[in-house]
Amino acid sequence: AQKWLMQAQVSPQAWQFCWALLSPDKVPEIQYFGASALHTKISRYWSDIPTDQYESLKSQLFSQIACFSSGSKMVLTRLCVALASLALNTMPEAWPGAVAEMVRVFQEEGGGVDGRARCLALLELLTVLPEEFQTSRLPQYRKGQVRGALGREWGSVCPLLQQLLRRADSPGAVKARVLRCLSSWVLLDVPLNESEGLVHDCFSALSDPELFDTAVEAIVNAISQPDSQRYVNTLLKLVPRVLALQDQLREAVQNGDMETCHGICRIAVTLGENHSRTLLEQVDHWQSFLALVNMIMFCTGIPGHYPVNETTSSLTLTFWYTLQDEIMSFESDKQAVYLQVYRPVYFQLVDVLLHKAQFPSDHEYASWSSDEKEQFRIYRVDISDTLMYVYEMLGAELLSNLYDKLGRLLTNTEQPTSWQHTEALLYGFQSIAETIDVNYSDVIPGLIGLIPRISINNVQLADTVMFTIGALAEWLADHPVMLSSVLPLVLQALGNPDLSVSSVSTLKKICRECKYDLPPYATNIVAVSQEVLIKQIHKTSQCMWLMQALGFLLSALPVEDILRNLHSLITPYIQQLEKLADETPNPSNKLAIIHILGLLSNLFTTLDISKQDDESADGSAPPVKATPPPPGPNPVVVVLQQVFALIQKVLSKWLNDSQVVEVRRHAEPSPVSSLCLRPTHLGLRCFTGGLCHLREICEDPPLPSDLLNCSFQMVHIFASETDHFPPIKALFELVTSVTLSVFQQGPRDHPDIVDSFMQLQAQALKRKPDLFLSESLDVKAVFHCGILSLKFPEAPTVKSTCLFFTELLPHCSDVPPLARVVQEDGKLLVQAVLEGIGGGASRSLMDQFAEVLFSLNKHCFSLLAVWLKEALQPPGFPSSRITTEQKDNFSQQILRERVNKRRVKDIVKEFTLLCRGLHGTEYAAEY
Numbered sequence: 001a002q003k004w005l006m007q008a009q010v011s012p013q014a015w016q017f018c019w020a021l022l023s024p025d026k027v028p029e030i031q032y033f034g035a036s037a038l039h040t041k042i043s044r045y046w047s048d049i050p051t052d053q054y055e056s057l058k059s060q061l062f063s064q065i066a067c068f069s070s071g072s073k074m075v076l077t078r079l080c081v082a083l084a085s086l087a088l089n090t091m092p093e094a095w096p097g098a099v100a101e102m103v104r105v106f107q108e109e110g111g112g113v114d115g116r117a118r119c120l121a122l123l124e125l126l127t128v129l130p131e132e133f134q135t136s137r138l139p140q141y142r143k144g145q146v147r148g149a150l151g152r153e154w155g156s157v158c159p160l161l162q163q164l165l166r167r168a169d170s171p172g173a174v175k176a177r178v179l180r181c182l183s184s185w186v187l188l189d190v191p192l193n194e195s196e197g198l199v200h201d202c203f204s205a206l207s208d209p210e211l212f213d214t215a216v217e218a219i220v221n222a223i224s225q226p227d228s229q230r231y232v233n234t235l236l237k238l239v240p241r242v243l244a245l246q247d248q249l250r251e252a253v254q255n256g257d258m259e260t261c262h263g264i265c266r267i268a269v270t271l272g273e274n275h276s277r278t279l280l281e282q283v284d285h286w287q288s289f290l291a292l293v294n295m296i297m298f299c300t301g302i303p304g305h306y307p308v309n310e311t312t313s314s315l316t317l318t319f320w321y322t323l324q325d326e327i328m329s330f331e332s333d334k335q336a337v338y339l340q341v342y343r344p345v346y347f348q349l350v351d352v353l354l355h356k357a358q359f360p361s362d363h364e365y366a367s368w369s370s371d372e373k374e375q376f377r378i379y380r381v382d383i384s385d386t387l388m389y390v391y392e393m394l395g396a397e398l399l400s401n402l403y404d405k406l407g408r409l410l411t412n413t414e415q416p417t418s419w420q421h422t423e424a425l426l427y428g429f430q431s432i433a434e435t436i437d438v439n440y441s442d443v444i445p446g447l448i449g450l451i452p453r454i455s456i457n458n459v460q461l462a463d464t465v466m467f468t469i470g471a472l473a474e475w476l477a478d479h480p481v482m483l484s485s486v487l488p489l490v491l492q493a494l495g496n497p498d499l500s501v502s503s504v505s506t507l508k509k510i511c512r513e514c515k516y517d518l519p520p521y522a523t524n525i526v527a528v529s530q531e532v533l534i535k536q537i538h539k540t541s542q543c544m545w546l547m548q549a550l551g552f553l554l555s556a557l558p559v560e561d562i563l564r565n566l567h568s569l570i571t572p573y574i575q576q577l578e579k580l581a582d583e584t585p586n587p588s589n590k591l592a593i594i595h596i597l598g599l600l601s602n603l604f605t606t607l608d609i610s611k612q613d614d615e616s617a618d619g620s621a622p623p624v625k626a627t628p629p630p631p632g633p634n635p636v637v638v639v640l641q642q643v644f645a646l647i648q649k650v651l652s653k654w655l656n657d658s659q660v661v662e663v664r665r666h667a668e669p670s671p672v673s674s675l676c677l678r679p680t681h682l683g684l685r686c687f688t689g690g691l692c693h694l695r696e697i698c699e700d701p702p703l704p705s706d707l708l709n710c711s712f713q714m715v716h717i718f719a720s721e722t723d724h725f726p727p728i729k730a731l732f733e734l735v736t737s738v739t740l741s742v743f744q745q746g747p748r749d750h751p752d753i754v755d756s757f758m759q760l761q762a763q764a765l766k767r768k769p770d771l772f773l774s775e776s777l778d779v780k781a782v783f784h785c786g787i788l789s790l791k792f793p794e795a796p797t798v799k800s801t802c803l804f805f806t807e808l809l810p811h812c813s814d815v816p817p818l819a820r821v822v823q824e825d826g827k828l829l830v831q832a833v834l835e836g837i838g839g840g841a842s843r844s845l846m847d848q849f850a851e852v853l854f855s856l857n858k859h860c861f862s863l864l865a866v867w868l869k870e871a872l873q874p875p876g877f878p879s880s881r882i883t884t885e886q887k888d889n890f891s892q893q894i895l896r897e898r899v900n901k902r903r904v905k906d907i908v909k910e911f912t913l914l915c916r917g918l919h920g921t922e923y924a925a926e927y
Ligand SMILES: *[C@@H]1O[C@H](CO)[C@@H](O)[C@H](O)[C@H]1NC(C)=O
Pocket: 191, 193, 194
C-alpha cells in the first residue's frame, strides 16, 4: 500500500486529486496526504506546470493555508512547505518580493479567520521557507540566485519579527514561534549586524521560562553562523549580554536547574568557541573576553558529578582546545603577552578538570547505573585528552605542579586524604605521561618514590596506580634502577582479579620496554605469572596478554634460560593438548584447544631472539632494540620440533574447523602485523613438513578458502625471507593450480574462494613478484580468472580482483611473463572494466574500476589508447544510452589524467551516471 501511495503521489493525476483530498469533509490524515502530494509535485515536478498557471496555483495555496490556519497543524505545515517550494521555484523573476507579498496577504483581514491564527500561519510559512531552501535540490546556479533573493527579503521579515517580539500583548505562543522563525532565517547567513536587534531581544527573552529554550537556540544559531565573525562590533556588544547571564546561571546551579545551566553555558561556549580569535584580537577589550573565559571556566567546573548531577561541563572542553590553538598560533612576541594572561587560567583549568575527574563517594558511585558509569568513564577520557593537550602549552611545569600537589597530599598528616583526590592527581599524571616523553621531567623519580606511600584501599585507585606505572614504562627503560621499586607492586596486583586489565597490561608494557633490564627479575615474574595462570585468575584475553609479556621477557634471556623457562611454562599445556588431541572433537574440547593454541601463539608472537623484524617497519609493532642473534639453537625451533607432530595431529583433526585454524591467524587484532609471524610459523612447518597432506586437502573440493587465507598470511610474512622462499614457492604454486582447477569446474560456485584467491595473488604480487617468474605457474590462466571475476555480482570479490589488477600492472615492465599476458590480453581487461562501468557492476565499485584504469594509464599508456579506441568502437557498448561523442570525450579525459587519481575517479563516476541514465537526476545526487 505504501508503494502504491508513493506512486500515486508522483503520478500526473496527483495534480488533480490533491485538491479533492484537501476538502474540509475529509479526515486530517487524508488531507495530509493531499498536501504532501502537492508538495511533492511542486518540488520535484515543477516543470509540469505551465507558466500561466503559476498565479492560480499560488492563490489556491494561499486560500488553503488560510482555511487550515485554524485547522489541523500538520496539514497546515505541509501546505506552507508546498507554498515555500513554489516561492523558491519562482523567485526572483516570476515572483519578485514573494515574502513581502506573504506578509501582506496574511495581514489583510478577512476569510473569517482570526488575527492570531493568521499570524501563526504566517510565522509557520516564514519558518519553513528557509528550511525548504536548505533541503531543496535546486541546481547550483539557482541556489545562489535564490539565496540572494531570500537575503533581500530579510528586510520584510525582520521588522515583523521585531514588532511581534516587542509587543507586550503578544501571546507566548506567538513569541516562541517568532524565535523559531529567527533561528530558521539566521541559518541563511543573514548578516549579524542586521539581526543584532533581534538577538538582543532574544537575550531579554531568556528570563521567560516559556521562551528560554527557543531563545537559546536562536542565539546559538545566530552567533555560530560562519559569516558572523565579520561583525566585530556586534560581537563585542554581545559579550556583556552573555556576562550578564551569570546571575541567572548561579541561581540555576543553586536550584539544581540543569536545563537552564545547560542553555546558558551553551551560549557562552558558542560565543567563545566560534569567536575566540576575533575576540582575542580586540586587545582593548581583553578584560571582557577574560571575563567570558572565566564564565566558561565556571561552566567547566559546575558543581556536582557528571553525568548524574550535571551534563554541562563536557560542553566546554572543545572551547579550551580552540582557545589554546588560537593563542599558540600568534607570532611569538604577541603569544608571549597572551600566555602571560592565559597560562594562569590554564593552570586553574587543570585544577578544575582534576576536580571534575574525581570519583564520587563509594556510596554514591555504587548507586550509579552502569550506563552512568560508562558515561563518566568516557568523560574522564575526554578530560585526559584535554590535559594532554594543555601540556603542550604548560610544559614540564604542569608535571611539577601535579607532583607538588600529590606530594603535599600524601605527606599531609593532619587531614585524612580522600582516595578520590589522590586518584585524580595520579590520573592527570598518567594522562600526560602516557603519550608524552617524560624523560626530561625531573619529577618522575620523586613520583615513583611517592607511589609506595599511597595507601591503596580501593580498586579504582589501584587501577590508576597500575596504569601510571604502565605509562612510565619507557622512562623505566632509561632508568632501570627504579624497576625494583615498582615491580613488586605490579606482581602483587597480578593476583587480584579486580585489577586484571590494569596489572596485566602494565606488566606487558614493562616487559616490552624494559626486557633487557629484567633478567634479574625473570624467575620471579615467570613464577608469579605461572601461578596466576594455573589459578585461572584472569579472563582469556588477559591470559593472552600475559603470554605476550612472557614472550618479551624471555627474549632477552640466554638461550639455555629461555629453554628452561619455556619448558616449564608450556609443558603442562602440551600435556593437556596431547590428551585433547586424542579425544573426539566436541564443543568443549574445541574451546580448550583454542585456548591452548592461543596461549602458545601469543607466547611465540613476542618471543623474538633475532634482530628486529622487517615487519615492524609497518609501524604495527613496537620498536625493539636491535641486537645480534645470540649463538646456539633457536629455542623456538627447538620447541617446535618437539611439538610439531602434536600440532599436526590437532590440525589434521580440526582443519575443517575454521575457528581452530583461525586462532593462529587472529591471535592479534591486526592480522597482517608482524605479530602473526610466530603462530604462522607453526602453520608453515606443518604445511611444508607435509605438503602431501596439503595436496590431499586441496584436492577434495570445496577447497577451504581458509587455506587460501592461510597461504595469504604466509606469503605476506615469509615471501621476502630467502630461507623460506622454496617452500613458499611450492605452496603458492600448489594452491594456485588447485584453485584454478576448482575454478574450471564451476567458477560461479565459490565466490568466496575466488575472493581469497585474488587477495592471495595480489599479496604475492606485492610481496614477491618473483613468484610469477615460475615456469609452473599458469599466469595466463590466473589473468583470465581475474577477468571473469570482475564480472561477478559479489562486490567484495570484484574489489579484490581490482586490487589484483592494480598490483599486477606495475610489474608489466619487470616480470616478463606478466608483460606478455598483459600485452596479449590487456584488451579483454579494458573491455571488462568498461562493461562494469557501463552498468555491469555496482556503483559502489566505481572507485576500484577507476584505479584499474588509472594503473593501465600509468603503466601501459600507449596500449591503453589503442584498447580504449577498439573497445569503445561497437555501438551500444558499454551502454545504449551513450553517444560516440560522449565515449570519445571519456577516452580523452582518461588518457589525459596520468597523475591525478582523484580526477580519474570523478571522470569514471560521471561516465557511469551517463551510462546508467542517471546523470543529473535526484537519484544520482542522493547516492
Ligand atoms: C551591516 O554591515 C554591512 C557591511 O558588512 C553594511 O553594508 C550594512 O549597512 C550594515 N547594516 C547595518 C544595519 O548596520
